[in-house]
Amino acid sequence: MSSLKKCFHGGAFFDAVGNDFSSLDKRSEIINGDVLDAWFPPAPEILKVLGTHLDWIIRTSPPTDCDGFVRTVAHHRGVGEENILPGAGSSDLMFLALTQWLTPHSRVLLLDPTYGEYEHLLTNVIGCRVERLTCHRSQLFSPSLEDLNKALAREYDFCILVNPNSPTGCHIGRETLECVFEDAPSSTTIWVDETYVEYVGSEHSLEKFAVQRPNVVISKSMSKSYGLSGVRVAYLCAHAERIAQLRKYSPPWVVSLPGQIAGVLALQETSYYKQRYMETKKLREELVAGLLDLQRMEIIPSVANFVLCMLDPQGPSAATVVQECRKDNLYLRDTKLMGTTLGNHALRIAVKDGPTNQKMLTILARVLAK
Numbered sequence: 571m572s573s574l575k576k577c578f579h580g581g582a583f584f585d586a587v588g589n590d591f592s593s594l595d596k597r598s599e600i601i602n603g604d605v606l607d608a609w610f611p612p613a614p615e616i617l618k619v620l621g622t623h624l625d626w627i628i629r630t631s632p633p634t635d636c637d638g639f640v641r642t643v644a645h646h647r648g649v650g651e652e653n654i655l656p657g658a659g660s661s662d663l664m665f666l667a668l669t670q671w672l673t674p675h676s677r678v679l680l681l682d683p684t685y686g687e688y689e690h691l692l693t694n695v696i697g698c699r700v701e702r703l704t705c706h707r708s709q710l711f712s713p714s715l716e717d718l719n720k721a722l723a724r725e726y727d728f729c730i731l732v733n734p735n736s737p738t739g740c741h742i743g744r745e746t747l748e749c750v751f752e753d754a755p756s757s758t759t760i761w762v763d764e765t766y767v768e769y770v771g772s773e774h775s776l777e778k779f780a781v782q783r784p785n786v787v788i789s790k791s792m793s794k795s796y797g798l799s800g801v802r803v804a805y806l807c808a809h810a811e812r813i814a815q816l817r818k819y820s821p822p823w824v825v826s827l828p829g830q831i832a833g834v835l836a837l838q839e840t841s842y843y844k845q846r847y848m849e850t851k852k853l854r855e856e857l858v859a860g861l862l863d864l865q866r867m868e869i870i871p872s873v874a875n876f877v878l879c880m881l882d883p884q885g886p887s888a889a890t891v892v893q894e895c896r897k898d899n900l901y902l903r904d905t906k907l908m909g910t911t912l913g914n915h916a917l918r919i920a921v922k923d924g925p926t927n928q929k930m931l932t933i934l935a936r937v938l939a940k
């Protein structure tokens with residue numbers, strides 16, 4: 571193991587399931603509300619095709635350059651094939667692109683709070699000069715557009731916006747962001763991470779905008795909104811020249827065969843996923859109502875498949891709640907390390923199906939009443 575500190579992520583539930591996979595049945599006893607995997611299964615067609623051909627799929631080398639996957643993404647997103655770079659999850663693409671484009675001299679703007687892997691990659695791995703745009707609780711952790719405009723005017727080399735953001739669930743609309751980017755210095759590359767945007771609607775994606783602008787790059791994970799976290803499939807969407815420059819560093823067979831097949835089919839199963847996103851909204855609202863019944867807490871309005879709860883400062887800290895919930899096999903996320911403004915009482919909870927949300931509420935009721 572390298573001595574480089576890794577970014578802290580959810581996923582502690584795998585300690586309980588067993589990360590040598592010898593006791594996978596235990597997964598049914600555990601609620602992994604600490605990671606933001608979809609609560610719904612991948613589209614039935616994906617399961618059918620993978621199930622029917624599983625033996626062949628596992629032992630067969632996938633198309634070398636993911637050509638069919640790239641063609642499908644381009645078709646469904648209304649962009650060119652030359653605008654798409656596939657990757658084994660967006661984590662793969664983040665590490666590929668940012669280590670190519672940035673150096674220790676690069677000045678980078680990052681939201682605070684935001685997804686922790688960016689801070690880790692920029693600071694600990696590349697060693698960039700990172701400045702944070704603070705999102706305040708009084709503004710429900712949504713960056714003010716005035717602050718964003720002002721910050722971009724400072725001519726950073728690179729700016730990263732997770733939209734919708736994690737752990738807050740806040741979202742800035744497409745048209746607003748396009749206006750902000752029009753005014754931003756063309757010397758600043760802007761990376762928009764749209765891991766959770768499908769939950770708002772794919773029409774909110776900036777993919778079509780990005781392909782016309784040499785300084786805008788969109789990172790599209792397919793993990794959390796298509797139920798595909800385990801097969802590792804994602805893509806970048808950007809101006810053709812940027813993609814061509816990165817493509818040389820992308821290895822052959824970068825996305826597994828199950829990943830390529832699932833990615834293609836997921837993009838075709840539009841109505842299945844639309845339905846799931848509508849259900850997610852309803853489940854999120856029910857979960858929020860249930861949480862508000864438990865304690866005098868504030869819940870940051872979210873558009874995604876998770877909510878950020880600002881627990882009562884007089885009650886137990888998020889760390890204590892996380893620890894206590896684990897005793898009942900419920901894994902949640904203390905978000906303290908994801909930003910400087912969140913404090914000790916910020917707890918992120920993934921939205922699950924109805925019965926699982928009820929179980930989470932029952933466990934939390936017990937823990938918060940202690």
Ligand SMILES: Cc1ncc(COP(=O)(O)O)c(C=O)c1O
Pocket residue numbers: 606658659660661662685732736763765790791792793794799803804
């Ligand atoms: C905002 C954000 N970006 C990127 C990722 C990485 O996702 P993946 O590598 O599965 O595409 C995550 C995972 O939690 C995330 O929350």
